[in-house]
Each structure stands twice: as structure tokens, then as C-alpha cells.
Amino acid sequence: MKKVIKISALAAAVVLAAGCQEKTTRAPEVELTTDDQKAAYAIGASVGNFASQTLKQQDELGVVLDRALVQQGLLDALADQVKMNEEEMGSALRAHEQKMNTAVKENATRKREESRKTGAKYLEDNAGKEGVSVTESGLQYEVIKQGDGPKPTAADTVTVHYTGKLTDGTVFDSSKQRGQPATFPLANVIKGWTEGVALMPVGSEYRLTIPAELAYGDQEVGSIPAGSVLVFDVELISIEDEDKDESKEKVESK
Numbered sequence: 001m002k003k004v005i006k007i008s009a010l011a012a013a014v015v016l017a018a019g020c021q022e023k024t025t026r027a028p029e030v031e032l033t034t035d036d037q038k039a040a041y042a043i044g045a046s047v048g049n050f051a052s053q054t055l056k057q058q059d060e061l062g063v064v065l066d067r068a069l070v071q072q073g074l075l076d077a078l079a080d081q082v083k084m085n086e087e088e089m090g091s092a093l094r095a096h097e098q099k100m101n102t103a104v105k106e107n108a109t110r111k112r113e114e115s116r117k118t119g120a121k122y123l124e125d126n127a128g129k130e131g132v133s134v135t136e137s138g139l140q141y142e143v144i145k146q147g148d149g150p151k152p153t154a155a156d157t158v159t160v161h162y163t164g165k166l167t168d169g170t171v172f173d174s175s176k177q178r179g180q181p182a183t184f185p186l187a188n189v190i191k192g193w194t195e196g197v198a199l200m201p202v203g204s205e206y207r208l209t210i211p212a213e214l215a216y217g218d219q220e221v222g223s224i225p226a227g228s229v230l231v232f233d234v235e236l237i238s239i240e241d242e243d244k245d246e247s248k249e250k251v252e253s254k
Contacts, residue, residue, distance in 0.1 A: 055067070058100065061100070061103040061107050062103060062107075063099060063103050108220075111226065112218055112227040113227070115225045115226060115228050115229075116227040118167060118229075119167060119212060122167040122209075122229055123138075123209065123229060126140055126209050129142075135195065137195060138211045139195050139208065139210060139211070139214055141199060141206050141207065142207040142209075143205075143206055144204075144205040144206060144207055144233070145203075145235075146204055147200070147201040147202050147203025147204035147205075148201060148203060149201045149202025149203045149239075150202055151198060151199070151200065152186055152197060152198055152200075152236070153186070153198060154194050154198060155187065156185075156186050156239050157183060157184065157186065157240040158186050158236060158237075158238070159181050159183040159237045160175070160182055160183075160197065160234055160235060160237055161175050161182075161234075162174065162175050162176070162182065162232050162233060162234045162235070163175075163232065163233045164230060164231070164232050165232075165233075166228055166229075166231070167228070167231060181237055183240065186198065191213075192208060192210030192211070192215055192230070193208070193232070193234075196208040196210070196234070201236070202236050202237070202238060203236065205233070205234065205236075206234050207231065207232070208231070208232045208234055209229065209230075209231050210231070212228055216228070216230075
């Protein structure tokens with residue numbers, strides 16, 4: 001029995017482009033039995049998927065194009081009946097690219113300002129909570145557990161466990177979830193980390209609430225939106241240089 005798919009991307013395009021057909025109109029059945037049939041269908045579906053994803057992304061930016069014209073352009077190209085010459089198409093696409101660039105910038109600015117506004121309110125509310133201290137730079141910290149070990153400096157390498165969240169509680173990074181503590185030079189991280197971890201004696205657990213200026217500023221980094229306030233729960237496990245010094249003292253004392 002032949003495998004039959006009820007509707008293809010191209011058949012759907014034909015139906016939609018017509019515009020006047022009723023919803024009950026059935027597209028022709030498509031057979032996908034030979035390699036050539038499958039290849040032909042795959043080419044059409046790939047083009048359709050790419051176009052669909054691109055159009056949806058543009059929709060989200062407020063640039064909505066007429067789907068019927070997109071479909072008609074595809075059908076006309078397949079039939080060698082394109083109604084615009086190369087120069088006209090190039091000009092139209094360049095103008096659209098400029099429009100999209102403007103939309104992307106405006107969208108980024110809007111999201112950044114929203115993050116800034118949300119972050120400012122969060123910092124204001126958090127600063128008023130019992131147990132929260134605010135440094136001169138604007139870093140906020142809360143002692144969850146106070147250790148009794150030495151404090152690191154910016155020149156030290158530390159080993160920590162941490163969980164990083166956005167102000168809405170979304171976790172964007174966590175050594176605890178990975179089950180492996182992180183070791184890094186304290187001078188090579190964001191300013192809020194360098195300052196905040198330097199306040200912590202070994203064995204401590206602090207919650208660091210870091211303003212965007214002490215984090216990634218107006219840069220979008222991975223899943224972290226531009227202008228974001230970051231919240232880190234940090235456990236300082238050890239200072240690498242300190243561990244080496246202690247080991248050296250033990251050897252010399254023998």
C-alpha cells in the first residue's frame with residue numbers, strides 16, 4: 001500500500017494563495033514512494049520551513065508581510081513567471097533588510113529598558129529587606145551562612161558552588177545542577193562577583209544581588225537579557241592560593 005501524505009507545503013501554498021477557496025477545499029494527495037518524489041517534496045518543505053520561521057521571527061518584531069504574496073512569489077518563481085526583475089527584487093530586499101535592522105534595534109532597546117525598569121524596582125525592594133546590605137558600588141548582599149575561613153582577594157583563584165537567577169527566578173546557570181563546583185580567578189569574572197566573593201570568608205554562603213552595571217550592562221549574554229539584575233547564591237568552598245600555602249606550611253613543619 002502506497003504511503004500517502006494528505007497535504008504538502010506546496011499544495012497548501014496553492015490553496016492559501018488562491019484566497020477565495022472555501023475551508024473545505026481538499027488539496028491533492030501527494031505520493032511519497034520513490035526517492036525522487038521524496039527529494040522533490042523535501043526541497044519544497046525545506047524552503048517552506050525556512051520561509052515560515054523567518055516570517056514568524058519578523059512578525060514578533062512587528063514587521064508582518066502578506067503571506068499570500070510570499071506564496072505567490074514562490075509559485076511564480078517555480079513557473080518562471082516572476083513579476084519583478086533582479087534589480088527590482090534586490091532593491092526591495094535591501095529596503096526590507098534596513099527595515100528589519102531598525103526593528104531589531106528598536107526591539108532590543110525596548111527590552112533593555114524593560115529590564116532596566118524591572119531591575120531598578122527589584123533592587124529598591126530588595127535593599128529594604130532585613131539582612132540585606134548595600135555596598136558603595138550598589139552591590140547588594142545577604143549572609144545566608146557566615147564561614148570562619150580567610151577572605152579571598154581579587155588576585156586569588158577560588159572554588160565555589162553557585163546558582164545564578166534572573167529577578168523572575170529563572171535559573172540561567174548553576175554549578176550545583178551540574179554537580180561540579182567551579183574554580184576560576186576572581187579577577188576574571190563580572191565586577192559584582194569580584195567584589196561580592198571578596199567579602200566572603202571561606203565556608204560562607206551569600207546571596208549576591210548584582211546591578212546590571214556590575215554584571216553584563218547593556219549586553220545580552222546567552223539567556224541573560226541586556227540590562228538585567230542578576231541574583232547569585234554563592235558558597236565559597238576554598239581559596240586555591242590559601243590551600244597551597246597551608247600545604248606548604250605543613251610540609252615545612254615536618
